[in-house]
Amino acid sequence: MKSTVLSGIRATGKLHLGNYLGAVKGMLELQDKDDFQTYYMVADLHTVTTPYEKTTLRGSIRNIIIDYLSAGLDPQKSTLFIQSMVHEHIELSYYFSTVTTVAKMQHVTTFKDKVKQHPEHVTMALLNYPVLMSADILLYKASLVPVGIDQEPHLEIAREVARRMNQEYGTSFPEPRRFATKGEYVPSLSGEGKMSKSVEGSYINLTDSHEEITKKIRSIPTATVAGGELTGGLRSLFSFAELFLPDQVENYRNAFQKGTLKFVELKDAVADAIYHDLESIQEKHRAVEQNISFVDDVIADGAQRARLIASKTLQEVKEKMGMPL
Numbered sequence: 001m002k003s004t005v006l007s008g009i010r011a012t013g014k015l016h017l018g019n020y021l022g023a024v025k026g027m028l029e030l031q032d033k034d035d036f037q038t039y040y041m042v043a044d045l046h047t048v049t050t051p052y053e054k055t056t057l058r059g060s061i062r063n064i065i066i067d068y069l070s071a072g073l074d075p076q077k078s079t080l081f082i083q084s085m086v087h088e089h090i091e092l093s094y095y096f097s098t099v100t101t102v103a104k105m106q107h108v109t110t111f112k113d114k115v116k117q118h119p120e121h122v123t124m125a126l127l128n129y130p131v132l133m134s135a136d137i138l139l140y141k142a143s144l145v146p147v148g149i150d151q152e153p154h155l156e157i158a159r160e161v162a163r164r165m166n167q168e169y170g171t172s173f174p175e176p177r178r179f180a181t182k183g184e185y186v187p188s189l190s191g192e193g194k195m196s197k198s199v200e201g202s203y204i205n206l207t208d209s210h211e212e213i214t215k216k217i218r219s220i221p222t223a224t225v226a227g228g229e230l231t232g233g234l235r236s237l238f239s240f241a242e243l244f245l246p247d248q249v250e251n252y253r254n255a256f257q258k259g260t261l262k263f264v265e266l267k268d269a270v271a272d273a274i275y276h277d278l279e280s281i282q283e284k285h286r287a288v289e290q291n292i293s294f295v296d297d298v299i300a301d302g303a304q305r306a307r308l309i310a311s312k313t314l315q316e317v318k319e320k321m322g323m324p325l
C-alpha cells in the first residue's frame, strides 16, 4: 500500500522562495518516490478567508498550477488540482466542524495573527480555516504533508480532528505528520520574521531576474562589526548561505569571525546561487504559460482524479455518521 501525501498553496500572488523551499521542494521529493501517492492542490477556498482581489483571483489560481508545473511537479506522477473544484472539501469540513469547538479554534496562533492583521475581517471562514485544511488532508487519508514549519499548528488540529472522528464515529483517518525540508523556515530579507507574501520587501519571487535578486540580497541589513552573535539581517544572510551554498558557508562564517568577510562578496555569491536554482524554473514557466490548453487539461484531469477518492471518503463518513446516503 502506497502512503498518501497532500499539500496546497493559497493563490495570494506569485510564489516566493519560502513557498519553494518550505513546501514545493518537499512536494517534488515525495512525488519522485515510488511509495507515495501525491495530491497537490491550489487552496483557493483558503485564499478567500482574508481580503482578496476578485478580478484577479481566477488568474492567480491558474498561476499556481503553472508554477507547480514549472517547478517540476508532473501531472503523470501527481494529481494537481484546484480545491474548490472538488466540492467534497467543503462538505467534509462541515462534518469535521461538528467535532471541533469554537474555543479551540479561537486559540490557534495563526488565527490570532490574522485577527491582528485584519481586525475588520474576522469571519466564520477564517475561524474554520484549520478545519477546512484538516478536510483537505483527510479526504485523501494523507499521512504526510509537505509544508513549512508555520503550518504545524494546523497539522496539530488535523491530528485532533482525525482522533475525534475515529473515536466518535469509528472512521479510520490517519494522524498526518509534516514532511519537513531543509528550508522549513525561510527568513525575511529584512532580518525580522519569516519571508512572507504579506510583508513587502521580505521576499524573493521565483520569477525575479538575476538583477532583482542581487539587488534584494544586497539590501539585507548587515552589521559591519566583526565576530559575536549573528543578529537580524546577518542571520538571514547566513541562512540563505546555508541553503544555497552549503559547501562554502563554513568558510564564510570563519571569515566573519576573523573580521575579514566582505559582505558584498557573500551577498553576490548567495544571489548567484539563488538565481542558478531558479533559472530553469523560469525557463519552464515561459514555456508552460504559452501552452494554455495543456494547463486546462491538467486542471480538468486533476479535478476528476481527486473527486474519485474524495467522493469515496465522504460517503464513508456520511455512512458512519448516520446521514442518509
Ligand code: TYM
Binding pocket: 006, 007, 008, 009, 010, 011, 018, 019, 020, 021, 022, 023, 043, 046, 132, 133, 136, 137, 145, 146, 147, 148, 149, 150, 151, 154, 183, 184, 185, 186, 187, 194, 195, 196
Ligand atoms: P501558504 O499559501 O501560506 O504557504 C504555502 C506553503 O509555503 C510555506 N511557506 C514557507 N516555508 C518556509 N519558509 C517561509 N518563509 C514560508 N512561507 C510560506 C508554507 O508553510 C506552506 O507550506 N494553509 C496553507 C495552505 C493549505 C494546505 C492545505 C497545505 C490549505 N490546505 C492542506 C497543506 C495541506 C497555507 O496557507 O499555505
